[in-house]
Structures are given as structure tokens and as C-alpha cells.
Amino acid sequence: MLADARLGSGEQLGGLLEHYKNYLRLLAMAQMEERLSARLSPSDIVQETFYEAHRDFQQFRGGSSAELLAWLRAVLVNNLHRAVEHHLGTEKRDMRREVSIERIDASVERSAFRLEGVLQDPGSSPSLRAQRQEREVALADELARLPRDYREVIVLRHLSGMPFEQIGERMNRSPGAVRMLWLRGVRQLREQMGDGWNRRFEEPQR
Known part of the structure; x- marks a missing residue:
């Protein structure tokens, strides 16, 4: 699907992004404290992320699903930061410092690591790491059914x-x-x- 998307297939790119929707939504949900979640939903953040991924896909230089997911997480972090700036920008300055883009990026990485930690370690070879990533995506899909x-x-x-x-x-x-x-x-x-x-x-x- 990634190869087809690189050839300009919008349908394949759409299906590829949809595959990661619940995973990205979980990461967004984990970052959204009450002040922000009262104003928009994790799905709003993911929708904006997918819009930008479609728009800017030609800038993506990776060749694997792991690299694509890392790129999507980076877009997600930027959108979370913009949401904080837009919705909480009128709050006092020390609150805004608490949610800098670096802080959000670190928080997203921690959440991804914690999700990974729920699963048993299959080993460290590239093929096993790829399997683990797919299991994380599958876990996110199952959580979405709850x-x-x-x-x-x-x-x-x-x-x-x-x-x-x-x-x-x-x-x-x-x-x-x-x-x-x-x-x-x-x-x-x-x-x-x-x-x-x-x-x-x-x-x-x-």
C-alpha cells in the first residue's frame, strides 16, 4: 500500500492512513487534559493529521511502515501543539510553557512506549519489531471497540x-x-x- 501510495494512488494512501486511525487517536487521547478535551476531541486532531498527511505526502521520504508511523506521530504532535495554542492561548503564560511542542513530543513518545509495554516482547529482530508494531495497531483497534x-x-x-x-x-x-x-x-x-x-x-x- 505504501508503494502504491507513492505512485500517486490516493485510494491506497487513504486506506493506509485509516489503518493507523485508532492508534493515533489513542495517542492523542492520552495527551488531552481536561482543559483541552472539553473543547475538541481526539478524532478532530487525527482528522487534521490525515488532511495534512494527504497534502504533504510527497515530502515523506521513508520506505517502511515504521517510518511512516513515526512521520504521522510527528504531524500529530504539531497538531496537538497548535490545538493547545489556539484553545488555551489566552491562559496565563506559565500554563502555555507546560505544553511546549517538545513536551508534547516527549509525552507522545512515552504513551507509545507504554502501549508497547503492554505487549509481550517478541524479540529484537527487524521482522519481529514490525510484528510488534502491527500488534500495537491491533490493540488500538480493539480498544476502540470497548x-x-x-x-x-x-x-x-x-x-x-x-x-x-x-x-x-x-x-x-x-x-x-x-x-x-x-x-x-x-x-x-x-x-x-x-x-x-x-x-x-x-x-x-x-
Whole structure:
């Protein structure tokens, strides 16, 4: 699909980008604190990212899916930063410094690393790394199938790295209710994908 897209096939490029939609949406969701998520959705950020990817695809010089995904993440970071500047630009200066483009880029990388950490390590060869990346994309697709509350608590816990107490404040629930929501969400994921893929989900401490 990447080779066909390079030859100018808009249909192939569209299908290729669609393949990564849920993955990019998860990364965007993990960066959007309450001030920003109250004003736009992760899907808005991803839609803008895809628009720019279509527009600027001839500038992409990579030759692999890993390089394409890294390029898309960079476009996503720029769009997240512009969204912060646009929607939170009137807030006091020290708040804006907290969300510099470098900070957003580092946060997206941490979220991607955390998503990768959920999966068992298949090894370090190039072919195995490519398989792992596809499993991350598949995991994002399965998370997209979950009810919204299940998906939100898993993203905040595992991609944003929040403790259950902070997630409870974000979701207006008690820490105990959030723990139960998390357990139900993980259980449904295991039913959808099988038990072996996600053994690195840790049970919450009681």
C-alpha cells in the first residue's frame, strides 16, 4: 500500500492512513487534559493529521511502515501543539510553557512506549519489531471497540500513567469505582483478543 501510495494512488494512501486511525487517536487521547478535551476531541486532531498527511505526502521520504508511523506521530504532535495554542492561548503564560511542542513530543513518545509495554516482547529482530508494531495497531483497534468508559480508564491508566485516584478525579468517580471499571475493561479486552497478548496489565493493588 505504501508503494502504491507513492505512485500517486490516493485510494491506497487513504486506506493506509485509516489503518493507523485508532492508534493515533489513542495517542492523542492520552495527551488531552481536561482543559483541552472539553473543547475538541481526539478524532478532530487525527482528522487534521490525515488532511495534512494527504497534502504533504510527497515530502515523506521513508520506505517502511515504521517510518511512516513515526512521520504521522510527528504531524500529530504539531497538531496537538497548535490545538493547545489556539484553545488555551489566552491562559496565563506559565500554563502555555507546560505544553511546549517538545513536551508534547516527549509525552507522545512515552504513551507509545507504554502501549508497547503492554505487549509481550517478541524479540529484537527487524521482522519481529514490525510484528510488534502491527500488534500495537491491533490493540488500538480493539480498544476502540470497548465502551467509552472502559477505554478511557485504560488509556488514562496505561498510556497517560495516571494513578487510580487521579483517574477518579478526572472521571468523577471514586478510586474504588475506577478500579472496578479498569478490571471490567481489561476483562473485556482479554475476551476480545485472547489472554496471552496482554499479560503485562498489572492487577491494581488493594
